[in-house]
Amino acid sequence: MDSSAQIKPAAANPVRAQRRAGSIFDREGWLGPLLIGPAILYIVLLVGIPFFMALYYSVSNTTAGSETMAFVGLRNFANVIGTPKFQTALKNTFTFALLSQVVILIFSNALALALQKDFRGKRLIRFLILLPWVAPISIGTIAWLWIFDSTYSVLNWTLRMIGAIQGQGFMWLGVPHLAMGSIIAVHVWRQLPLATVILLAGLSSIPKDIHDAAAVDGAGFWRHFFQLTLPLILPISLVVLLFGLVFTFTDMIIIYNLTRGGPYDTTQVLASLAFYTGIAGGDLAEGAAISLFLFPLLLAVALGFLRIARRTEVT
């Protein structure tokens, strides 16, 4: 009793001094808002305001340069939906997004499984695989532009050298199906690294004992993969798919750099159509209507996936 009574007052002073010095950081009521504030500001200024402006544009008759704006209801949507250009773009958007995500999921799973094994130079390979993700996308696609060039294509050159084709070779970006295939290939190249890294994280979160138990229980490669590994990384795979889908539905950089939607609109997607209509063509109202068309669908997809991911979550 005696000794503790002596210690107490001596220890209390420095504690109080410390609390005064770091008072804001010690109070959760202040620290929380302080930390999240910049993020909220960023989202409101750069995402929230443009989003609500787009919402309003889509029900107005505004154009680039006009100083007046009148409410016209859903007329823009009605005008747009009927056009063949829009319907082609809608179809292309789904083809582009779904096909590229299927390919990405298969490739990233295979790649993540391979990278999980121990081998020499694993870190270097991991780094190389991440490169397309960290390289600026415009520079990457310009390189692809040369790869697909009608005269200098290195693909055609290679095919000619190994004797697979003769003569001029393929017009990679000039023929409808080839053009769609080409932009899907570039999109896969671009998104594969992130998907692989996320899946790798998912794979390494599975305890080693589970794999050992499966080996002792007699599971071969396919049973092991389809009955254990895949179900266990399903929640994180869904997150990969969700990000991939939303990203693909709303992005147009690759298409803008490689095909500008051509040939004959066969690679035109809603995002690029919205850009060409609203920014290049100056019809802000219709552009906004096109770009918002998929918003309800994407929202539903996102909510649905997050629900499934939560339900299949395993611990």
Add this chain to the structure above:
Amino acid sequence: MATVEIRGIKKYYGDVPAVNGVDLITREGEFLVLLGPSGCGKTTLLRMIAGLETPSEGELVIGGEVVNDLPPRARKIAMVFQSYALYPHMTVFKNIAFPLKAQRVERAAIPQKVEWAASLFGIGHLLQRKPRQLSGGERQRVALARALVREPAVFLLDEPLSNLDAQLRASARDELQQFQRRIGTTTIYVTHDQVEAMGLGDRIAVMKAGTVRQIGTPQEIYDEPADAFVARFVGSPPMNLVECRDYILGFRPEHFLPKGTHNGDIKAATFRFRVTRVEYLGADRLLYGTLGDALADQKVIARLPSTVTVRMDPATTYDFTVEERQLKFFALSTELRIQRRPL
């Protein structure tokens, strides 16, 4: 049913030996415990038997067949892991059925076998639950049922009780032993807990630094330790080891008793014992202190059963005796057991 033979097994990680030349033969249907401190190589040895690690040297024989090059699934073994390693996304039923499906057991026979294994461990009512809905003890039973269901020739258990609380562990130990007796499958059990080892094993192999120091029945290990390490590792509190001239003298705390407690006609060695602390544990008392005379200041412990009611006070010196046949002698240099020496 099968035996496991381990012939000169070594395992190196880089230049570091984890298992450094182990020879061991189990008997038919035996419960063999690998006992040792953390890092002694016991789990590595078990994983090599399972086929989860490849030996650097030596031969592994299960049921008369060299299995070095066989994958785990071809070794007719089953293993229970310390973490239980249940498949978290599968129900208990599917967990237990998994090894059967993997071995392509006829589909129609599976439910019956699963229910048989589940009933052996009293978990028949849990078959539709997921592992996360089970308690620690229930998970352990599911892991055992999953190991048992395909009727392996050898059972490998890696500290399966270490995640249970003390009370549950005692009853699980009891059940485990009864169950092993009933099915009579050769079992190799890894633990660092000497109480578990003594209670469960038909024989115990005590390991240290990748080698087996002694193999024997619990009684042999306890009463006749082969070296000072085994003497120190088995028993709680451990054997008193006292350096005298060129050897080490060892005696168990329960044999170190106040003079007069032994019958008068038994040959006994007498020591001066200065008690420094008394711990009252209910069933017995532990006396901590130092020896006097020639063995000055060497720390020893005495364990007095509650039947010895002599009053013992700290900071007091008493005469204590050890029956002469309970004295063990070890070489000072090698720590190996040596012949009896004159005191």
